[in-house]
Amino acid sequence: MKKLVIFISVLHIFHCGTVHAGWMKLDAPGATWTEIHGIDGENLVGHASNNNDGWGHGFLYDGTSWTMLDTGDVWDIDGGNLVGSYSDGSGTHGFLYDGTSRTTLDFPGADYTDATGIDGGNIVGAYGYTDGSYPENYPHGFLYDGTSWTTIDFPGVDYTYATGIDGGNIVGIYGDGSREHGFLYDGTNWTTLDAPGAATSTWIFGIDGDNLVGAYPDGFSDHGLFYDGMNWTTLDAPGEDYTRVYGIDGDNLVGSCWDMTGAGHGFVYRIPEPATLLLLGLGTVAVFRSRR
Numbered sequence: 438m439k440k441l442v443i444f445i446s447v448l449h450i451f452h453c454g455t456v457h458a459g460w461m462k463l464d465a466p467g468a469t470w471t472e473i474h475g476i477d478g479e480n481l482v483g484h485a486s487n488n489n490d491g492w493g494h495g496f497l498y499d500g501t502s503w504t505m506l507d508t509g510d511v512w513d514i515d516g517g518n519l520v521g522s523y524s525d526g527s528g529t530h531g532f533l534y535d536g537t538s539r540t541t542l543d544f545p546g547a548d549y550t551d552a553t554g555i556d557g558g559n560i561v562g563a564y565g566y567t568d569g570s571y572p573e574n575y576p577h578g579f580l581y582d583g584t585s586w587t588t589i590d591f592p593g594v595d596y597t598y599a600t601g602i603d604g605g606n607i608v609g610i611y612g613d614g615s616r617e618h619g620f621l622y623d624g625t626n627w628t629t630l631d632a633p634g635a636a637t638s639t640w641i642f643g644i645d646g647d648n649l650v651g652a653y654p655d656g657f658s659d660h661g662l663f664y665d666g667m668n669w670t671t672l673d674a675p676g677e678d679y680t681r682v683y684g685i686d687g688d689n690l691v692g693s694c695w696d697m698t699g700a701g702h703g704f705v706y707r708i709p710e711p712a713t714l715l716l717l718g719l720g721t722v723a724v725f726r727s728r729r
Contacts, residue, residue: 460674462694463703465496465503472693473498473703474521475513475643475684481691482511482519483683483703495521508534512553513601513684520552520560531562544579544586554601554643558583561599561607578609591620591627601643601684608641608649619651632662632669643684650690652681661692663708674704682706 465471465485473483479500486493495511497504497519509523509532519534520542531542531552544550544564552562560583563576578589578599590597591611597620599609607622619630619641632639635653639662643650649664661672661682674680674694682692688708695701 459707459709461705461707462674463498463705465498465505465703469699470695470701471703472701473683473691473705474511475519476686476689476691476705477514477516478686480514481703481705482514482521483691483693484510488699495519506534508532508539512551513555515555515557518555520555520562522551522553522562528567531560533560542581544581550579552581554599554607556602556604559602561589561602561609563598563609575612578607580607589622591622600641603644603646606644608644610638610640619649621649630664632664632671634660634671640681642682645685645687648685650682650685650692652692661690661694663690672706674702674706677702 463471463473467487468485469487469489471483471485473481475482481498483496484493485496495506495508497506508519509521511519511521513520517536520532522529522531529549529551531550533540533542533552542550542552542560547564548567550562550564552560554561560581561579563578565576575596576598578597580587580589580599589599589607594611594613597609597611599607601608605624609620610617611620617638617640619639621628621630630639630641632653634655636656637654639651639653641649641651647666651662652659653662659679659681661680663670663672663682672680672682677694678696680692680694682690684691690706690708691704693701693703
């Protein structure tokens, strides 16, 4: 279970960037594109790149200092452990990084492995094959507990991508040939999650307790989303055309936003009190009650 950390002040801890009533945009030094994928307490992880220089790095940001990592693209953090993926001449590999050493994670027999979520000793992600066979070449979700690999596939669909984990609950995305859906899997039951207003896809990226985050396209742009099990809330970063929420820890959400100029920014968004009242005043808000 990820720790619930209440920030004293977003302005105090995240002291660089642009602030808009609960939104804090963050850009890694020298980067033209910053994506924040995961959060644990004050620590943020993600990927930054500079299109002009052609470089790209994973990073760890502790609220004061940016540490660029040559581990690969970092997707999640829990305590001192980071997970993500990197590519080399043999393909794409997942990894676990403990702050000192990187351990490669390859699903047995797979051609590629992406690690996207971590909680304690459990890691989730996706694996697949590149031999052109169907459906084997489509992604399959996985759970890795440090010893055993378990395939996590939504029943009867084309592909499954596990993206986040908290305790016994796993979230992700699946495709059924007509559209993409988010899902919640508790180890026994699968729940389909479709955001109201989503044109073709609902992407669920992160989970903390009962709260889920992600994004959806409406045919014109991408919108971030927050789902508490009852209500869907659309999250649009002020002044940006596209917003995706990738991670959540307590009342703090992280992701990326960008406009048509090609510059991408990471962000932290703090859910105001009370927690059910989101985005008062600035940004776009749409709250839908789920009928379940």
